[in-house]
Amino acid sequence: MDEPIGKMEAHNKVPRGFLVLFFGLIAFGVYYIAAYTPGISGWSQYKALSKEMEAEKASAAAGAAKMTGNPYERDEKAVAEGQGIYAEKCAECHRKDLKGADGPSLLAHLKFGEQDPEKYESIANGRPGGMPAFGTELGRERIWKVLAYVDSVREYGKKP
Numbered sequence: 320m321d322e323p324i325g326k327m328e329a330h331n332k333v334p335r336g337f338l339v340l341f342f343g344l345i346a347f348g349v350y351y352i353a354a355y356t357p358g359i360s361g362w363s364q365y366k367a368l369s370k371e372m373e374a375e376k377a378s379a380a381a382g383a384a385k386m387t388g389n390p391y392e393r394d395e396k397a398v399a400e401g402q403g404i405y406a407e408k409c410a411e412c413h414r415k416d417l418k419g420a421d422g423p424s425l426l427a428h429l430k431f432g433e434q435d436p437e438k439y440e441s442i443a444n445g446r447p448g449g450m451p452a453f454g455t456e457l458g459r460e461r462i463w464k465v466l467a468y469v470d471s472v473r474e475y476g477k478k479p
């Protein structure tokens with residue numbers, strides 16, 4: 320009961336674990352403030368945001384390219400299937416070797432456009448000078464496949 324004050328204090332040492340936690344938190348707080356202070360670390364909300372927006376733009380562009388490009392380009396199985404479709408539906412006008420008869424050559428310049436979406440359009444919706452629309456008859460997948468075949472001859476040197 321009548322111990323001197325100093326000795327009583329000695330019984331109540333601060334536990335080591337608490338000290339570690341305490342200074343740890345202070346250190347973290349200092350680090351955190353520094354990391355998110357533009358003047359110190361260069362971090363900025365706007366930089367973070369514009370980075371995010373750029374990533375989003377890039378993935379949107381990739382998605383758009385996927386939607387308009389031929390998903391079967393250079394896919395051998397699809398090209399073989401497309402060759403069958405071509406023989407059945409297209410050869411009578413464009414000839415078996417694609418060089419044209421009633422319809423124009425598919426190996427020469429295509430006046431309605433040589434990009435995938437334009438060629439797709441020619442086949443799906445037809446063209447006024449006598450190209451029938453195959454959209455409902457073939458459907459999206461088979462149009463891309465027949466086009467993959469045509470392009471394999473046009474662009475990749477496959478024998479018709």
Ligand code: HEC
Pocket residue numbers: 405408409410411412413421422423425428429430431432438441442446447448449450451453465466469
């Ligand atoms: C009844 C005959 C006929 C059939 C069948 C036909 N085409 Fe055509 N095709 C044409 C004619 C004619 C044109 C030219 C149209 C024009 O100039 O307006 C054409 C145009 C095209 C074009 C655009 C050429 C260009 O210069 O831009 C493509 C591509 C095409 N055909 C692919 C096909 C494919 C693939 C098939 C089979 C699914 C097919 N055609 C079946 C007659 C035909």
